Amino acid sequence: MKTLSLIALLACPLAVRAAIHTETVEYKHGDVTLEGHLVYDDANRTTRPAVLISHQWKGLSDYEKKRAEMLAKLGYVVFAVDIYGKGIRPEDAGSASAEAGKYKNNRALLRARVNAGLETLRKQKFVDPKRIAAIGYCFGGTTVLELARSGADLAGVVSFHGALDSPNPADGSNIKCKVLALHGADDPFVPDTEVAAFEAEMRAGGVDWQLIKYGGAVHSFTDWNADGSMKGAKYDKLADYRSWEDMKQFFAELFK
Amino acid sequence: MKTLSLIALLACPLAVRAAIHTETVEYKHGDVTLEGHLVYDDANRTTRPAVLISHQWKGLSDYEKKRAEMLAKLGYVVFAVDIYGKGIRPEDAGSASAEAGKYKNNRALLRARVNAGLETLRKQKFVDPKRIAAIGYCFGGTTVLELARSGADLAGVVSFHGALDSPNPADGSNIKCKVLALHGADDPFVPDTEVAAFEAEMRAGGVDWQLIKYGGAVHSFTDWNADGSMKGAKYDKLADYRSWEDMKQFFAELFK
Numbered sequence: 001m002k003t004l005s006l007i008a009l010l011a012c013p014l015a016v017r018a019a020i021h022t023e024t025v026e027y028k029h030g031d032v033t034l035e036g037h038l039v040y041d042d043a044n045r046t047t048r049p050a051v052l053i054s055h056q057w058k059g060l061s062d063y064e065k066k067r068a069e070m071l072a073k074l075g076y077v078v079f080a081v082d083i084y085g086k087g088i089r090p091e092d093a094g095s096a097s098a099e100a101g102k103y104k105n106n107r108a109l110l111r112a113r114v115n116a117g118l119e120t121l122r123k124q125k126f127v128d129p130k131r132i133a134a135i136g137y138c139f140g141g142t143t144v145l146e147l148a149r150s151g152a153d154l155a156g157v158v159s160f161h162g163a164l165d166s167p168n169p170a171d172g173s174n175i176k177c178k179v180l181a182l183h184g185a186d187d188p189f190v191p192d193t194e195v196a197a198f199e200a201e202m203r204a205g206g207v208d209w210q211l212i213k214y215g216g217a218v219h220s221f222t223d224w225n226a227d228g229s230m231k232g233a234k235y236d237k238l239a240d241y242r243s244w245e246d247m248k249q250f251f252a253e254l255f256k
Numbered sequence: 257m258k259t260l261s262l263i264a265l266l267a268c269p270l271a272v273r274a275a276i277h278t279e280t281v282e283y284k285h286g287d288v289t290l291e292g293h294l295v296y297d298d299a300n301r302t303t304r305p306a307v308l309i310s311h312q313w314k315g316l317s318d319y320e321k322k323r324a325e326m327l328a329k330l331g332y333v334v335f336a337v338d339i340y341g342k343g344i345r346p347e348d349a350g351s352a353s354a355e356a357g358k359y360k361n362n363r364a365l366l367r368a369r370v371n372a373g374l375e376t377l378r379k380q381k382f383v384d385p386k387r388i389a390a391i392g393y394c395f396g397g398t399t400v401l402e403l404a405r406s407g408a409d410l411a412g413v414v415s416f417h418g419a420l421d422s423p424n425p426a427d428g429s430n431i432k433c434k435v436l437a438l439h440g441a442d443d444p445f446v447p448d449t450e451v452a453a454f455e456a457e458m459r460a461g462g463v464d465w466q467l468i469k470y471g472g473a474v475h476s477f478t479d480w481n482a483d484g485s486m487k488g489a490k491y492d493k494l495a496d497y498r499s500w501e502d503m504k505q506f507f508a509e510l511f512k
Binding site for chain 1: 435441442448452455458459463464465466467468469470471472494497498501502505509
């Protein structure tokens with residue numbers, strides 16, 4: 001057995017070295033307390049690129065925490081932010097929709113909340129403040145697009161099956177970072193008219209943008225908890241795999 | 257100098273081993289003689305995946321030959337096919353348009369010509385006949401889509417700034433391989449209505465498809481000879497880089 005362990009050590013030096021640190025981080029937006037989730041490889045002591053993750057409509061959950069761990073293992077400092085506030089984690093679709101609606105109907109508040117998360121991430125240990133990207137799923141996709149539209153100083157944002165609409169399309173011209181929208185081609189919650197309006201916004205704003213459509217994929221295609229019980233939203237293993245690879249390629253370009 | 261050479265040999269064993277073989281291959285479609293260009297790394301003696309390249313409207317040129325070399329260096333056996341026939345290489349836009357038009361208006365002939373190239377590739381040394389992809393640029397993008405629509409036995413096809421239209425959208429249901437369409441979002445030669453019709457064809461045919469739109473890119477975005485003298489067609493270094501990476505990722509999935 002000793003020989004085998006030695007072989008394993010020699011064969012997988014990176015895997016053996018990894019020591020994933022996770023930490024609950026409380027931070028503030030005005031008087032509101034937010035509770036995010038910080039993850040990084042503690043065996044790596046160097047300054048490095050960072051990724052902000054913005055959550056789906058039920059708030060920061062194990063799903064985003066798992067994505068944070070996956071990204072930390074790729075070498076990033078990762079912060080899964082909290083838009084709703086500490087303890088606000090709606091459990092059913094009705095209350096999740098109502099909570100998300102507060103922010104979708106108040107984009108200024110949504111931008112302020114996600115920017116509070118970005119500034120918290122920027123100050124964390126090992127973070128290169130000039131090399132930060134943001135990703136988001138579903139409601140979180142909309143959130144990181146609003147982060148970009150706020151003119152935030154970022155390298156890039158990635159929306160996974162996020163709504164692409166904007167009440168103020170002229171704000172596209174505020175965007176300074178690169179934008180990648182990953183879209184299920186059969187997503188009934190993000191119809192073609194909305195996709196077309198997004199493209200028009202990006203074009204008019206002079207943004208460096210890309211859009212990828214995954215044939216056959218519907219809403220929530222990356223969410224392994226989406227079992228199809230909600231019509232039009234279902235996990236798609238292939239689209240999940242492809243979109244993760246597409247994100248990695250985007251990051252490789254941003255952080256090369 | 258001897259020491260330096262030894263260091264170079266030790267540091268770059270793969271680069272030093274590579275021996276790119278190029279060969280003009282004559283083949284037939286009926287009575288018509290076609291002249292393709294075969295490229296592979298001769299230092300690699302193993303059976304491996306292969307890539308067919310289909311040319312732009314001016315016929316098989318140094319552009320496609322360079323792409324073939326680039327792909328051969330990635331480890332593929334590559335065959336740049338000839339659709340028009342030996343010696344038919346229109347030099348100006350007018351004659352190129354007329355020549356391409358013969359095939360765009362006769363999709364059965366186009367399919368037969370590209371299938372002749374595929375069968376020629378399939379028989380080449382080192383080719384794994386079960387692991388073949390096809391890519392095409394501009395008119396060649398249309399060509400490889402028609403190859404897919406013919407029901408050819410392939411792993412996948414990639415269209416770079418190809419026209420996406422089909423006179424017989426029902427043929428989408430013949431497609432057995434994966435399809436990746438790489439599209440300049442501002443390409444005036446492939447308008448949004450054509451993109452939407454392509455998506456509808458893929459959807460109705462139950463195809464495994466993906467579409468990537470590169471913001472700001474127009475027609476010919478990969479063609480380093482497109483200097484912008486033709487309105488709506490221009491090389492775009494960033495979209496060229498991205499689309500090449502997207503193709504590589506697609507191949508990694510096809511041939512893993």
